[in-house]
Amino acid sequence: MPIVIVSDIKNLEPWIKALKKADPAIDVITHNEVKDKSAIEFALAWNYPHGIFSEYPRLKAISSMGAGVDHIINDKFLPEHIRIVRITDPLLSNDMFEYTLAVIMNRLRLLTYFQENQRLRIWKKRMYMRISGVRIGLMGAGTIGSHILSKLQNSGFKVSGWARTRGNKVPYKKYYGSGQMEKFLNNTDILICLLPLTAETYGILNKSTMKMLPEKSWIINMGRGGHIVDEELIEMLDSGHLDGASLDVFREEPLPVDHPFWSHPKIFITPHIASLPDPGSVAPQIIENYHRTIENRPLLNTVDRQRGY
Numbered sequence: 328m329p330i331v332i333v334s335d336i337k338n339l340e341p342w343i344k345a346l347k348k349a350d351p352a353i354d355v356i357t358h359n360e361v362k363d364k365s366a367i368e369f370a371l372a373w374n375y376p377h378g379i380f381s382e383y384p385r386l387k388a389i390s391s392m393g394a395g396v397d398h399i400i401n402d403k404f405l406p407e408h409i410r411i412v413r414i415t416d417p418l419l420s421n422d423m424f425e426y427t428l429a430v431i432m433n434r435l436r437l438l439t440y441f442q443e444n445q446r447l448r449i450w451k452k453r454m455y456m457r458i459s460g461v462r463i464g465l466m467g468a469g470t471i472g473s474h475i476l477s478k479l480q481n482s483g484f485k486v487s488g489w490a491r492t493r494g495n496k497v498p499y500k501k502y503y504g505s506g507q508m509e510k511f512l513n514n515t516d517i518l519i520c521l522l523p524l525t526a527e528t529y530g531i532l533n534k535s536t537m538k539m540l541p542e543k544s545w546i547i548n549m550g551r552g553g554h555i556v557d558e559e560l561i562e563m564l565d566s567g568h569l570d571g572a573s574l575d576v577f578r579e580e581p582l583p584v585d586h587p588f589w590s591h592p593k594i595f596i597t598p599h600i601a602s603l604p605d606p607g608s609v610a611p612q613i614i615e616n617y618h619r620t621i622e623n624r625p626l627l628n629t630v631d632r633q634r635g636y
C-alpha cells in the first residue's frame with residue numbers, strides 16, 4: 328500500500344529517497360501518480376490544496392512534513408475521522424535554536440548596523456549589549472521552544488517561557504495561561520514567538536500585547552505570520568516602542584513584493600528558513616506512523632484537532 332505525498336514542495340526527490348531508504352518495501356508516490364485512490368491509507372502533506380483528501384475514500388491519517396499542522400487543521404473539507412500527526416525531531420529543534428541564537432547575537436552585537444555602515448564606509452563605534460543583560464521570553468514553550476530555552480539558558484541568557492498549561496517541571500522560569508501573559512511580557516526584552524497557529528493564538532501579537540513589552544524591546548517571529556497583526560507591528564516600530572523585529576514567517580508566503588515589511592528599516596526578514604526538515608532525519612518516524620496506521624495502532628506525535636495543535 329503506497330504512501331502518497333501531496334505538497335507544494337518543488338523537489339520531492341529527497342523525501343521519496345529518504346522514505347524508501349527507511350523502508351524499501353513501501354512505494355512512495357505523489358498525488359498526480361496515484362492510479363487507485365482507494366488504495367491509500369496514509370498521506371504526507373505540506374501546503375496542499377484543501378479538499379483534495381476527499382478524493383481518498385480509505386485515508387486514515389495525514390502526517391505533516393513539518394512541525395506545524397495549521398495547513399492541515401484549516402482544511403475544512405477534511406473528514407473528522409482522519410488523524411493528523413506531525414514531525415518532532417531533535418535536529419529540527421536544534422536548527423531552530425541555531426537560527427534563534429544567530430538572530431539574537433545579530434541584535435546584541437549590531438551586525439546589520441555595522442554592515443550598513445561598511446556599505447557607506449562609515450567608521451563609527453556603538454556600544455553593544457551583553458548576553459547577561461537581556462531577558463529572553465519565548466511564547467510556545469513546547470517541543471522546540473523548550474529546547475531553545477534550555478540551550479539559551481546554558482549560554483548565559485536569562486530566559487522564561489510561556490505556554491497554555493503549567494505542564495511538566497522545566498529548568499527555566501515558566502508562565503502559563505492568559506492570566507500570566509502580561510507579567511511574562513513585562514519581563515521580556517527579546518520576545519520569541521514559537522506558538523502554533525490556532526483560533527486562540529491568531530493575532531496574539533497586536534498593539535495591546537506589544538505594549539506590554541518594555542520600551543525598546545525586540546520581537547522574533549518564527550511561529551506563523553498569522554500571530555502578528557502586521558499594521559500594528561509597523562505602528563509599534565514606528566512609534567519607537569519596539570526597536571526591531573526579525574520575521575521568518577508571514578501571513579502570505581512568499582511575502583508579496585509590495586508588502587511594507589520588505590523596506591522597513593527595523594525589520595529583518597528571512598524566508599521561512601528558521602529550520603528546514605531533513606528528510607533523512609524524519610523519515611523513520613513517518614514510516615513508523617505509516618505502519619501504525621495500517622495496523623490500527625496508536626500513532627506518534629498526534630495532534631488534537633479540537634485544540635488545534
Ligand code: NDP
Nearest residue numbers: 394395467468469470471490491492523527549550601602
Ligand atoms: P508544540 O506543540 O510542541 O508546542 C506548542 C507550544 O505552544 C506548547 O507549549 C503549548 O502549550 C503552547 N501553546 C499552544 N496554544 C497556546 C495558547 N493559546 N497560549 C499559550 N501557549 C500555547 O509545537 P512545536 O514546538 O513543535 O512547534 C511550534 C510551532 O513552531 C509550530 O506549530 C510551527 O508553527 C512553528 N515552527 C516554525 C518553523 C520555522 O521554520 N519557522 C519550524 C518549526 C516549527 P502547552 O505546553 O501548555 O500545550
Ligand code: OXD
Nearest residue numbers: 392393394395396602
Ligand atoms: C514547520 C515549519 O512547521 O517549517 O515545520 O514551519
